[in-house]
Amino acid sequence: MNDKIAAHVRDIPRSGIRDFFEVVQSMHDVISLGIGEPDFATPWHIREAALFSLEKGRTGYTSNLGLPRLREAISSYVGRHFGVDYHAPSEILVSVGVSEAIDIALRALLNPGDEVLYHEPCYVSYAPSVTLAHGVPVAVPVREQDRFMLRADELEKRITPKSKILLLNFPTNPTGGTMPRQELEAIAEVCRRHDLIVLSDEIYAELTYDDAEHVSIASLPGMRERTVFLHGLSKGWAMTGFRIGYACAPAPLVEAMMKIHQYAILCAPIMGQDAAIEALEHGEPAVKHMHEKYELRRNYIAAALNDMGLRCPVPRGAFYVFPEIRSTGLTSREFSLRLLEEQKVAVVPGPAFGPSGEGFVRCSYATSLEQIKIAMERMAGFVAGLQKRAA
Amino acid sequence: METLLRLLQQDSTAPREELARQLNLSVQEVNQRIAGLEQEGVIRGYQAIVDKERFDKNTVTAMIEVRITPERGGGFDRIAQRIAKFDQVVSCYLMSGGYDLMVVVQGGSLREVASFVSEKLSTLEPVISTATHFRLKSYKENGALLVGETPDDRLPVSP
Numbered sequence: 001m002n003d004k005i006a007a008h009v010r011d012i013p014r015s016g017i018r019d020f021f022e023v024v025q026s027m028h029d030v031i032s033l034g035i036g037e038p039d040f041a042t043p044w045h046i047r048e049a050a051l052f053s054l055e056k057g058r059t060g061y062t063s064n065l066g067l068p069r070l071r072e073a074i075s076s077y078v079g080r081h082f083g084v085d086y087h088a089p090s091e092i093l094v095s096v097g098v099s100e101a102i103d104i105a106l107r108a109l110l111n112p113g114d115e116v117l118y119h120e121p122c123y124v125s126y127a128p129s130v131t132l133a134h135g136v137p138v139a140v141p142v143r144e145q146d147r148f149m150l151r152a153d154e155l156e157k158r159i160t161p162k163s164k165i166l167l168l169n170f171p172t173n174p175t176g177g178t179m180p181r182q183e184l185e186a187i188a189e190v191c192r193r194h195d196l197i198v199l200s201d202e203i204y205a206e207l208t209y210d211d212a213e214h215v216s217i218a219s220l221p222g223m224r225e226r227t228v229f230l231h232g233l234s235k236g237w238a239m240t241g242f243r244i245g246y247a248c249a250p251a252p253l254v255e256a257m258m259k260i261h262q263y264a265i266l267c268a269p270i271m272g273q274d275a276a277i278e279a280l281e282h283g284e285p286a287v288k289h290m291h292e293k294y295e296l297r298r299n300y301i302a303a304a305l306n307d308m309g310l311r312c313p314v315p316r317g318a319f320y321v322f323p324e325i326r327s328t329g330l331t332s333r334e335f336s337l338r339l340l341e342e343q344k345v346a347v348v349p350g351p352a353f354g355p356s357g358e359g360f361v362r363c364s365y366a367t368s369l370e371q372i373k374i375a376m377e378r379m380a381g382f383v384a385g386l387q388k389r390a391a
Numbered sequence: 392m393e394t395l396l397r398l399l400q401q402d403s404t405a406p407r408e409e410l411a412r413q414l415n416l417s418v419q420e421v422n423q424r425i426a427g428l429e430q431e432g433v434i435r436g437y438q439a440i441v442d443k444e445r446f447d448k449n450t451v452t453a454m455i456e457v458r459i460t461p462e463r464g465g466g467f468d469r470i471a472q473r474i475a476k477f478d479q480v481v482s483c484y485l486m487s488g489g490y491d492l493m494v495v496v497q498g499g500s501l502r503e504v505a506s507f508v509s510e511k512l513s514t515l516e517p518v519i520s521t522a523t524h525f526r527l528k529s530y531k532e533n534g535a536l537l538v539g540e541t542p543d544d545r546l547p548v549s550p
Contacts, residue, residue, distance in 0.1 A: 010493070015550070017548060017549070017550050020548055021547065021548040024547045024548050025547055025548075030547060032547045032548060034547060034548035034549070035545055035546070035547065035549055036546065036549045036550050037545060037549055039486060039543060039545070041540055116535065123550060124465075124550040125550070173550075191400050292394065292397075296394070296398070296413035296414070297413070299412060299413050299414065300409070300412040300413045303415075304412065305410045346547060346548060352550075369413075373409065
């Protein structure tokens with residue numbers, strides 16, 4: 001049967017995270033720092049709104065672009081928090097998570113062979129999504145010494161006449177990296193000069209710490225017209241299972257994305273959309289509450305990792321820390337597997353997020369402080385044991 | 392400071408090292424701040440949150456609405472303080488609306504609470520009337536849900 005599978009699908013490698021998942025799942029009593037979703041259940045008032053929506057019998061399709069009231073709520077939220085205004089009837093599309101929005105944006109924009117630049121280590125779906133849309137993924141490695149920011153000179157080096165899209169994700173999964181305004185302005189300048197379209201996945205925007213300002217590239221001069229702003233409710237509002245994301249972009253592009261969305265998906269589920277309206281209109285205190293929890297855990301986990309001798313500059317976004325494990329003499333995969341076998345703590349090897357993740361592991365702090373504490377104790381024991389054996 | 396207070400309100404038994412790490416402070420700084428809050432009277436004490444139904448099935452809690460005649464000069468304060476001093480009274484609040492004081496009373500039996508109301512509370516001269524409501528079941532105590540949600544069933548590793 002394998003010869004029947006389309007070549008560009010067959011050639012996509014299995015996700016490294018899936019491999020690791022299977023090992024973890026076969027074990028008992030593992031403390032997992034490998035989870036890329038909030039540990040909080042969706043705030044009650046949002047769940048309650050979803051229940052109310054079901055009670056009222058709201059169980060049908062919605063318009064392809066999404067409920068008009070939700071698009072109005074998105075327009076108002078994005079205007080207020082990101083400083084970019086989008087026309088709700090024509091410039092906003094509600095998708096099934098940001099993942100779908102990225103997929104349809106790529107498919108709407110790419111001709112075969114067009115190149116898509118993205119910073120790496122990055123979320124696992126970017127390169128495969130580009131390949132599936134018949135584009136060519138071009139990784140731009142980012143470095144820990146730059147706090148995992150994308151550097152304009154590194155980006156520009158990899159631009160060719162085929163370059164069409166730059167895919168950004170700040171704050172970044174898996175590094176927690178963020179982009180200060182000045183660095184982002186330099187990237188915007190490169191995009192304008194080389195006429196690149198930007199897909200900006202800002203799903204972790206609400207989870208920015210140390211009073212760092214989150215800046216959307218869409219808000220910079222001359223960028224709104226070349227940017228697809230991508231966001232959703234999954235992370236900041238702890239609504240992963242509701243599957244609600246959205247894309248904001250100039251009308252012709254939204255129209256093109258809609259052509260794919262309407263035939264492939266039809267619409268995002270109405271229950272999730274109703275919940276999203278409640279989340280956007282009344283969810284800010286709950287988001288703030290979770291933000292505080294994440295920030296405190298981040299402080300704890302970064303201090304603990306540094307104390308045990310794993311270099312870990314304190315990241316300013318998302319809910320991940322990305323410590324360097326080279327000092328242990330192990331590869332990321334060896335480190336993760338042995339930590340799992342010897343101490344029953346799961347972290348994700350950095351290369352699951354691209355080859356430039358080698359030498360690092362991703363630890364998620366979307367887990368209770370109690371669990372984090374035990375995990376850090378076990379990990380410290382593991383690292384100390386390695387050093388002893390090496391000495 | 393606000394964050395430290397919130398953390399203590401959630402779990403006042405949290406080790407000081409743990410608080411310090413979360414707040415990017417030294418243990419000494421955390422100790423100083425807590426001592427300061429205690430001295431200022433912001434922190435009035437530390438207690439365990441108890442699910443009383445599991446501990447003693449006979450414990451009775453009642454919320455009593457009390458209407459009183461305010462005194463010239465003293466208002467409600469003097470009589471409220473008198474009521475609050477009874478050991479049986481767990482909490483006592485001045486309220487807006489149809490009655491004046493909400494008095495939360497705890498006792499070892501129904502009879503004990505009833506006799507407190509009839510013998511102590513109602514007999515105070517400024518008390519015009521009382522309405523006693525007995526607690527039947529607790530669902531949430533001091534911010535802690537007593538009937539929990541399903542345990543964490545997320546996938547153990549996800550992107």
